[in-house]
Amino acid sequence: MSNELSPSSAPLADENQLIAERREKLKALRERQAQGLGVAFPNDFKPAHRAAHLHQDYAALDDEALQERAIAVSVAGRMMLKRVMGKASFATLQDGSLGETGGRIQLYVTRDAIGEEAYAEFKRWDLGDILGAEGTLMKTKTGELSVKVTRIRLLTKSLRPMPDKFHGMQDQETKYRQRYVDLMTDEAARRRFVARSKTVGSLRSFMTEHGFLEVETPMLHPIPGGANAKPFVTHHNALDQDMYLRIAPELYLKRLIVGGFERVFEINRSFRNEGISVRHNPEFTMMEFYAAYWNYRDLMDFTEALVRDAAIKAAGTLQLSYGGQAVDLSQPFQRLTIREAIYQYTEAGAHVDDAAWLISALKKLGMSEDKSRLSTRTLASLQVLYFEEAVESQLWQPTFIMEHPTEISPLARANDARPEVTERFELYITGREMANGFSELNDAEDQAARFNAQVAAKDGGDDEAMYFDQDFVRALEYGLPPTGGCGVGIDRLMMLLTDSSSIRDVILFPALRREQG
Numbered sequence: 001m002s003n004e005l006s007p008s009s010a011p012l013a014d015e016n017q018l019i020a021e022r023r024e025k026l027k028a029l030r031e032r033q034a035q036g037l038g039v040a041f042p043n044d045f046k047p048a049h050r051a052a053h054l055h056q057d058y059a060a061l062d063d064e065a066l067q068e069r070a071i072a073v074s075v076a077g078r079m080m081l082k083r084v085m086g087k088a089s090f091a092t093l094q095d096g097s098l099g100e101t102g103g104r105i106q107l108y109v110t111r112d113a114i115g116e117e118a119y120a121e122f123k124r125w126d127l128g129d130i131l132g133a134e135g136t137l138m139k140t141k142t143g144e145l146s147v148k149v150t151r152i153r154l155l156t157k158s159l160r161p162m163p164d165k166f167h168g169m170q171d172q173e174t175k176y177r178q179r180y181v182d183l184m185t186d187e188a189a190r191r192r193f194v195a196r197s198k199t200v201g202s203l204r205s206f207m208t209e210h211g212f213l214e215v216e217t218p219m220l221h222p223i224p225g226g227a228n229a230k231p232f233v234t235h236h237n238a239l240d241q242d243m244y245l246r247i248a249p250e251l252y253l254k255r256l257i258v259g260g261f262e263r264v265f266e267i268n269r270s271f272r273n274e275g276i277s278v279r280h281n282p283e284f285t286m287m288e289f290y291a292a293y294w295n296y297r298d299l300m301d302f303t304e305a306l307v308r309d310a311a312i313k314a315a316g317t318l319q320l321s322y323g324g325q326a327v328d329l330s331q332p333f334q335r336l337t338i339r340e341a342i343y344q345y346t347e348a349g350a351h352v353d354d355a356a357w358l359i360s361a362l363k364k365l366g367m368s369e370d371k372s373r374l375s376t377r378t379l380a381s382l383q384v385l386y387f388e389e390a391v392e393s394q395l396w397q398p399t400f401i402m403e404h405p406t407e408i409s410p411l412a413r414a415n416d417a418r419p420e421v422t423e424r425f426e427l428y429i430t431g432r433e434m435a436n437g438f439s440e441l442n443d444a445e446d447q448a449a450r451f452n453a454q455v456a457a458k459d460g461g462d463d464e465a466m467y468f469d470q471d472f473v474r475a476l477e478y479g480l481p482p483t484g485g486c487g488v489g490i491d492r493l494m495m496l497l498t499d500s501s502s503i504r505d506v507i508l509f510p511a512l513r514r515e516q517g
């Protein structure tokens with residue numbers, strides 16, 4: 001017997017009327033409870049089996065074998081489908097397990113097996129109700145593994161109708177806002193977030209296997225630092241001082257390297273009071289890691305291995321597809337400087353070092369002089385802007401972009417031979433930045449000078465420039481060993497590994513404008 005949704009007026013009837021009808025059913029349950037005839041919301045049913053495990057263990061047996069073994073089971077879940085046929089009915093429960101059947105198991109419910117009164121109650125229950133059932137395993141004539149029910153209970157009454165079976169939730173914003181409904185109706189969404197959990201677990205294992213210590217650093221910072229970004233500001237009443245949600249954990253993690261922990265990492269949230277887009281959410285998950293006696297080339301090797309390991313464990317392959325285009329993680333990741341990338345991916349040619357040409361090219365790409373102050377920028381700054389506008393989106397296959405200008409990398413070590421650039425890289429895949437790392441600046445006096453330059457930039461109107469962090473400079477004065485550090489964007493990595501077009505698809509509860517009404 002195939003699963004079919006019972007004829008429902010939900011798509012046509014007024015939703016408020018359907019909710020009112022369900023509330024009346026709950027009212028009747030409460031009245032029965034008041035009479036000592038049951039509990040409206042019982043909390044004593046303990047399912048012993050999960051749908052996916054039952055299919056895995058018993059799907060290969062035919063009905064005769066199942067009948068002979070009389071395998072007793074108890075299951076619980078949300079009723080997703082229901083078909084009433086006189087004295088016998090079919091229903092489908094969905095639990096939290098995932099397998100080829102999506103965590104679903106069919107129930108075969110008959111009046112003779114559970115009794116006339118219980119069967120009458122069952123027929124009044126609605127899709128979305130959470131049920132508990134006991135019985136034995138069987139196979140239907142079409143070969144579907146089912147539970148031949150001997151006892152069934154209503155555990156939770158659902159007061160709102162489920163989305164239409166055939167169309168589900170159509171509005172994307174509603175899916176994000178009501179993720180709980182999205183998860184109960186969309187198996188792909190459930191699998192996506194299971195994959196995320198497994199990936200984060202695999203990252204932790206990878207890091208600890210390589211000698212890294214997992215740590216936790218503050219979310220509330222007295223001084224925002226670790227990245228060029230606009231922070232969220234709050235106020236601590238007891239201390240009577242403004243505090244900032246962290247934009248990055250970097251400066252605290254490097255303090256730990258100073259303290260003697262030679263390899264540390266943290267997976268946690270960071271916050272930036274900036275725009276929202278398919279690539280950006282105000283709060284996002286980062287993994288940052290730092291290793292003493294590593295430089296940026298060590299970090300690139302390690303990050304490449306880490307991404308491959310995550311792909312194998314989350315997707316089972318290094319040959320991914322994103323938006324219909326192939327992404328090959330099996331080959332060595334390309335490594336280019338910013339200048340080399342501009343030369344390779346644009347027609348700039350020798351003009352890569354021509355400031356006037358770059359300004360003209362940026363204006364043709366839609367960048368305004370007033371907003372971007374192009375004429376006041378250095379050549380290195382113009383090259384970065386041109387890279388971001390003309391090259392970044394073309395970096396589909398994994399590519400490390402290296403040697404960012406010192407002026408825009410206030411925490412990175414300058415190259416000894418070419419101090420105008422730093423020992424820094426960014427990893428791009430599918431045209432998106434996935435990671436950012438560098439050999440750390442460990443010269444306390446140089447760091448203080450760069451902080452002062454950032455303060456000057458902030459005084460000049462740059463809201464994203466860094467503050468001067470005196471305590472961090474003091475930590476460096478005790479001595480930071482040669483160190484490499486890297487941050488990996490977990491949300492963007494999950495977009496790649498789950499073929500998701502928006503960052504909102506991989507964040508359970510993304511930031512949204514407050515709901516009206």
